[in-house]
Amino acid sequence: MRMMASGKKQKNGSAGRKAKKARRKKVNDLRLDMQGDEHEEGGGGRSESTESSAGGGVGGERQREHPFVVTEPGEVARAKKNGLDYLFHLYEQCRLFLLQVQSMAKLHGQKSPTKVxxxxxRYASKVGASYINKPKMRHYVHCYALHCLDEDASDALRRAYKARGENVGAWRQACYAPLVDIAARHGFDIDAVFAAHPRLAIWYVPTRLRQLCHQARSAHDAAAAHAGAMPPPMF
Amino acid sequence: MRMMASGKKQKNGSAGRKAKKARRKKVNDLRLDMQGDEHEEGGGGRSESTESSAGGGVGGERQREHPFVVTEPGEVARAKKNGLDYLFHLYEQCRLFLLQVQSMAKLHGQKSPTKVxxxxxRYASKVGASYINKPKMRHYVHCYALHCLDEDASDALRRAYKARGENVGAWRQACYAPLVDIAARHGFDIDAVFAAHPRLAIWYVPTRLRQLCHQARSAHDAAAAHAGAMPPPMF
DNA sequence: AGAAGGACCAGTGGTCCGTA
DNA sequence: AGAAGGACCAGTGGTCCGTA
Incomplete structure (x- = not known):
């Protein structure tokens, strides 16, 4: 028995969405393949820091990628886990796929995307990089952003969170604050910060990060107003 | 009795679309207002070259804008017609609406559009500029582009087409060729041409114009290859 | 016939939530 | 519980075609 979830969210900082239809239609409910209960990839043991350790056995259901763990720079994740160097490597791969798509589009006189x-x-999947998917890449964009914008800070954060034994979710949350600080030094304009970095400019600014920068600016402006000297608004 | 049209089109230079449902549902078929057969706006006679001469009477059905006619620069369109200065003025208005939308978005920490x-x-309609609509603006973008990029050529074309008594559709078609020539001087990169002009950069490059530039490049490359010296491909 | 624009549709950005 | 990602939805870009 499954409960019907209500499905609220905040679309892009504006008012909430209108009524949604019931979701999750449970496609692919009947299995036609020979999967029994559980199975694991047969081979094993690739272990470059930017190599996935996920499944990919011949035939059968596609395995999920192994979950990420907080690793130090250069550290290889242990069995059934992927490290953060590998995560960042996925962003580099996406960039190369974008370059491919752009080249093909221009060759054929079609409009060329400027972002991922x-x-x-779709192209990544088509050429076999099925371990790349939109929800995952969007989820960790800001972590990659910190890695691009301040690798030392990013590395330090990784070491600290690994030392404390924090999980990936906690590390991911912790990546926001240093980014807001960086944005603050650029007038809280996180779009400008992304746009100015060539490897970052191809990624959409995550909604949550944009919200946090906006909140920080409001707090900053309020504090300045309280201090007496009201600065002119940024826009 | 109305025939069911088949509804073919070329999506963005790629393969044709998949099957479409039957279109046109004929909403708003019953009139609840007091319109009889025909009606015209009561007042009259505004006649600045960038002022519309379309309806806007109090209450009742919204009048369509008057059709455009080919006018010379500075020329005022006669009754029930709008001139080309007015057309181009609409593009300037859209630019101002975009600037408004951008300012509001940034104030609220939301993502800010870079294009119209x-x-x-929607904003234009909301603030009362209901004479601005997407199909119209997209239809004439390349005409506005020529006006921006080479006003002298644009003016000359207008005078020539007016002198010949051509209709707006013919003039509109004629705007493509000079633009392709301009693109040719920039490596056939029409996107770069648009992007380099501040008032044009906010408009999407029309599909048809992009196709024509692509075709021209192909023809150009083929001619060069035939001449013996094969140039390197642009991308 | 020529033209303006309401309304449609395929595919997008964004992310929820059923799943493992 | 923590996490990966299939699948969904609101609103987009693009323009057709019923309308005046």
Whole structure:
């Protein structure tokens, strides 16, 4: 028996969405393949720091990628886990796929994407990089952003969170604050910060990060107003 | 009795679309207002070259804008017609609406459009500029582009087409060729041409114009290859 | 016939939530 | 519990075609 979830969310900082239809239609409910209960990939043991350790056995259901763990720079994740160097490597791969898509589009006189779009994710899947998917890449964009913008800070954060034994979710949350600080030094304009970095400019600014920068600016402006000297608004 | 049209089109230079449902549902078929057969706006006679001469009477059905006619620069269109200065003025208005939307978005920490998007058209309607709509603006973008990029050529074309008594559709078609020539001087990169002009950069490159530039490049490359010296491909 | 624009549709950005 | 990602939805870009 499954409960019907209500499905609230905040679309892009504006008012909430209108009524949604009931979701999750449970496709693919009947298994036609020979999967029994559980199975694991047969081979094993690739272990470059930027190599996945996920499944990929011949035939059968596609395995999920192994979950990420907080690793130090250069550290190889242990069995059934992927490290953060590998995570960041996925962003580099997406960039290369974007470059491919752009080249093909221009060759054929079609409009060329400037960002990693659905089209790019579709291309990645088509050429076999099925371990790349949109929800995952969007989920960790800001972590990659910190890695791009301040690798030392990013590395330090990884070491600290690994030392404390924090899980990936906690590390991911912790990546926001240093980014807001960086944005603050650029007038809280996180779009400008992304746009100014060539490897970052191809990624959409995550909604949550944008919200946090906006909140920080409001707090900053309020504090300045309280201090007496009201600065002119940024826009 | 109305025939069911088949509804073919070329999506963005790629393969044709998949099957479409039957279109046109004929909403708003019953009139609840007091319109009889025909009606015209009561007042009259505004006649600045960038002022519309379309309806806007109090209450009742919204009048369509008057059709465009080919006018010389500075020329005022006669009754029930709008001139080309007015057309180009609409593009300037859209730019101002975009600037408004951008300012509001940034104030609220939301993502800010870089182009004239649906959001901008919605804003234009909301603030009363209901004479601005997406199909119209997209239809004439390349005409506005020529006006921006080579006003002398644009003016000359207008005078020539007016002198010949051509209709707006013919003039509109004629705007493509000079633009392709301009693109040719920039490596056939029409996107770069648009992007380099501040008032043009906010408009999407029309599909048809992009196709024509692509075709021209192909023809150009083929001619060069035939001449013996094969140049390197642009991308 | 020529033209303006309401309304449609395929595919997008964004992310929820059923799943492992 | 923590996490990966299939699948969904609101709103987009693009323009057709019923309308005046």
């Amino acid at each position: 779009t659905n089209q790019v994710f | 998007t649906n959001q901008v058209f």
